[in-house]
Amino acid sequence: MNVMSDWIEIGRIEDIPRQGARVVATPAGNVAIFRTLNDEIFAVRDLCPHKGGPLSQGIVCGKRVACPLHNWVIDLASGDAAPPDEGRTACFPVKLENERLWLQLDRPE
Template identity: 50%
Template structure:
């Protein structure tokens, strides 16, 4: 069973925005959609290393700010003709707080 750790308030992330979380396993982009769903993905686009946390959130997708690759935040898969994948991580929202897979946070802190 996955254990979760609180990383902050949902209100700390703008609607259709993101925040960067530095973890023991690298930088994770935590996204908030227009309907308050939360997703966590590796922050690095596999195409050119673009910071997905600076991308455009639309629906349950994010577009890389460097070369417009679009990733489904549910699966981490690039959509369209692009082939690529980024890691996804378990999240949930409880009482307005964002919880993320605790195994990511060991020996680190949120940025």
């Protein structure tokens, strides 16, 4: 597991559409990498806390995504479902450095 504690290069910001997402496939399931309108980047597990919908396929507004299955709205920074729904999906550290996106997988927040 040592390897996993490192920052992994996952691609360039242009590879992800604005107000959209792409996934990083891992043995433990997909991690969704979001890019907001203002080019902020967030990484959350691609699994809605409600019924496991793929959040990466949802509509991105501000720093939130609406799950494509039943429209739960998930905050990308905290992973929390918008009230009154209750639930949380794991977030991962992600950063933009030297034009490259880096993801850390072993420390979900």
